[in-house]
Amino acid sequence: MNQNQIVLPRARKGKNKLVFWMVCFFAFLTMVPLFLIIWDVVSKGYENFNLRLFTEVTPSSMDALMARMNNDPIPGGILNGITGTLLIVGLAILISVPIGLFIGIYLADNRDRHFAKVISYLTDLLQGMPSIVIGIIAYSWVVKPLSSYSALAGSVALTIMMLPMIVRSTEETLKMLPAAYKEAGLALGSSYTNVVFKILLPSGFGGIFTGILLAISRVTGETAPLMLTALGASVVNWDVLEPTSAIPLLIWDFYNDPNLIGLIWSTSLLLLIVIFLLNWIAKIVASKWKV
């Protein structure tokens, strides 16, 4: 072999180092937006972040304008949004979790059945759907027939978004459990349902719960589907058949109304805190309940 045909080792090493540092640089840069956003939201939302946020409903545009002209702090809070989110997301959880678990369990056990493959395919399809399209679907299914926007419609939309996530995480978690658990349970003479509920689900609790938490965290911040379904309301509403507000919807309203800008950052701060909190809890659960 011709030794002098070899590319100078120093050049190759230099190239190696260069690429390494570039990778580190870009990877580092990627973290920057996160901190920028957090900093923005925290520093701007901090001043209006007070108890009123939680106890009062959104002010009308007029009231806000007058307060601004008088140099008063903006009145009102986002109680209607908070209760709305609780209602809509809560209902969505109640519907999607049982269904999602059920489908996930079914898929984990019936990998080869044709029907299971169809369901799996549909789940994937659902997962990739843009949130606004899901909003349109919920609109057609709930808003149109009922001729009114409603919290129910919003929940249906969010349920559709949560389902694939819950199904997948349940299915994956159960698949990772050693087959021995199921076999041992059955060998003791237990019925299949019992084995599922008393052995498999508890063992897989960590992964499943994490999946649910992440799904909740994802939909809590969603705006688009709610715009087409729940619409929003300026009062606290617990009736599922009436238009209802939600935290992200309020942010959108504030964005569009110059008078209400004052509340936008504190609301965003609240939203961010809730979402990060959910994610953090999910992480803790995941590490403590390692299968």
Next chain:
Amino acid sequence: MESIKITNGKGPILQLKEVSVSYTPGKYAVNKVTTDIYPNTITAIMGPSGCGKSTLLRAINRMHDLYAHIKTTGEIILKGKNVLETDPMEVRRMAGMVFQQPNPFPTMSIYDNVLAGYRLNGIRLNRGDKDEIVAKSLMSVGLWNEVKDVMTKRGSFLSGGQQQRLCIARTLALNPEVLLMDEPTSALDPISTNRIEELLLQLKNDFTIVIVTHNMSQAARISDNSMFMYLGEMVEHGNTTQMFTKPKNRRTEEYLTGVFG
């Protein structure tokens, strides 16, 4: 313990001086090994599992550099250069390695696999040189006739034995001084093993081979000299025939007679 080795009348091509390798501080997987390897010989390194034979082999071509927690000390002199102080890339061209699991690169054709050493080192060759190197390497491992019509295909359809011979060809293409082989036939069937052993006996004429093996009969069949290791230390190193018939060390004898290992 040094005993008479087959040297072909030449000086050593590879010298190990007080070579130690540790995975965790204070615990040595290889402990102060000192010995010589002679050119154009096949040296077998044997010993029970965990005795440090693979670790020692991999120290020679600086594979341990890939893992930050592994520390190597001592001197390893290959053709006059201390391996531990030379650029690892250069060392690895001088000492080629064949692994236990055949690992042809799945994204490259057979042709490109043979030339992989050149490609990875950024060496450009013209088509004529490339063809020549490929033909020569494949012929020297006896694969030429079997694959010459399918060289543009990826190597995954080859049998285990053929894949391993491809890996050997790939290593030979770089013209290394020494061939380091880490249990190259343990994953293969007896017939392929046989073919590769025959191959090694031929390659010995042009290369120096160090082969780690847990198969004593293999060592007896093909090696000129054998090294026996136990718990990281080199217990005995000598002429294979002599070691197998009249080992100088009790532990060697116990290993050879199957007390342990």
Next chain:
Amino acid sequence: MEAFGEYGVWGFIANGEWDPRSATEEYGALSFIMGTLYTAFFALFICIPFSLSVALFNGEYFKGKKISSALSSIVDLLAGIPSILYGLWGFYTVRPVIIEMGVNAQGFGIFLSSIVLAIMIIPYASSLSSEFLSMVPDNLKEGAYSLGATQIEVIRHISLPTAASGIVAAYILALGRALGETMAVTMLIGNTNRIPLGLRDTGNTMASVIANQFGEADGLKLSALIAIGLLLFIITAVINLIAKIVMKKLSQL
């Protein structure tokens, strides 16, 4: 689900190569399709160096180390930020920068939306890619090192080609996400109904026009919007299907 196929206007819009809508009840989806494609592809293009770097950092260079899990946690958090907050941030913080850069007067447009969109899809592309990279067997890498290669050479000739299908699939999925993204784009793209011709232009994407105009739409307009939704659905479904097929090829390798 296919209910909105019923809406009578189907015939007009189905072909997708129409004039942009005007106030005189003429509806066509072309400008929104273009807007969607422009922003999504440009965003994908921008995100590649960043997501690839993160993927290499986590899957190859610092695989398994603590700093790698720190980085992936941070990148995961990026994925957790709701779309509307990205929109806010884009509007208040990034837009002034764009204006200063002289891209266009108001700051809105393809350029701004694509940048924010790129940041949003980085986590999707990088986490999947880094998983595939870390699945490249050590066996193969050692073989390459033993021939005298440097780390970047091993990455370039061995790791990346071996993980290629997975990485491509990851980017296709990220593209799918970018195509469907709604809120952030709605807030940043300028909401004009013409076909954007360049990065400095404003426009609308399929998702953003629906978000903006659905509330007050009825009759023909409403069906037009729903039809656009259907189109968007089909496009994203096809993209995701392609990604799955590419990933299947990986398991056959």
